[in-house]
Amino acid sequence: MLAVNLKRARAQRGLSISELSRRSKIGKATLSQLESGTGNPTIETVFSLSRVLEVPISDLLDAQPPAGLRIVRAQEVEPLSGQGIDLRPLQRIESGQAVFEVYDQQVRAGERRDSLGHVGVEHTIVQAGRLGVSVEGHEVELGPGDYVGFDATQPHSYTALGATVRSVLLLQYRADQRLHAEAPHAPPGENSPLGE
Structure with missing residues (x-):
């Protein structure tokens, strides 16, 4: 889900990969891999993207709020x-x-x-x-x-x-810092919160 959410957040901010790379100090090749779903980000990468894009970390990682009892092992x-x-x-x-x-x-x-x-x-x-x-x-x-x-x-x-x-x-x-707060017309399911 990071790939989808990263592309969406970057587009909503009107940033090219080059500009996101400059602001986040993350290489363009790394960002391209993340957006294609082939990268494996470190915590520093995720926090840097959260900082530059000004969105919660879970908006990048995509979590879904549970209904009822939730156990996390x-x-x-x-x-x-x-x-x-x-x-x-x-x-x-x-x-x-x-x-x-x-x-x-x-x-x-x-x-x-x-x-x-x-x-x-x-x-x-x-x-x-x-x-x-x-x-x-x-x-x-x-x-x-x-x-x-x-x-x-x-x-x-x-x-x-x-x-x-x-x-x-x-x-x-x-x-109002949520990614979906700026994209109210996104198709259903695209703005689900951390892990599905």
Whole structure:
């Protein structure tokens, strides 16, 4: 679904592959592979595209909200992996004018994950380990049960201070940041939310 959603978002923004490449700092060949469905993106690639196209990550990955009881087994969800981090998308929640994405986040032992920023508000709750968080020069250390929230458009980083850190990542967006908010006449099924 990334191929379809990426093409749609790029077209809605009026961007050529060359311009998207320039803004995202992702090679044109890589973007062409992603749009043809043959690429395998890293988490950095997906976050960069989300930032440049100003859409929620799940609008690029395409998730469908479940009806009734939903169980997500760890082994059934392929993680998005990147520099020092693995994210498993678990759920997309739409409520009023807000959209939330829930992820199981692991920062690998001794690793650091840097982000230039992306749309939304980021919320993290540490489950295990010690997590260093830096946002615009402000640094905090979190332990199990601790929470941090911040404007995700600001450059930020996560560092596992010792062992691997397990946490819950919640990304919050305004409904008008959704990809389909700009394409109300898309055919049915084309704007379904994360995984079908």
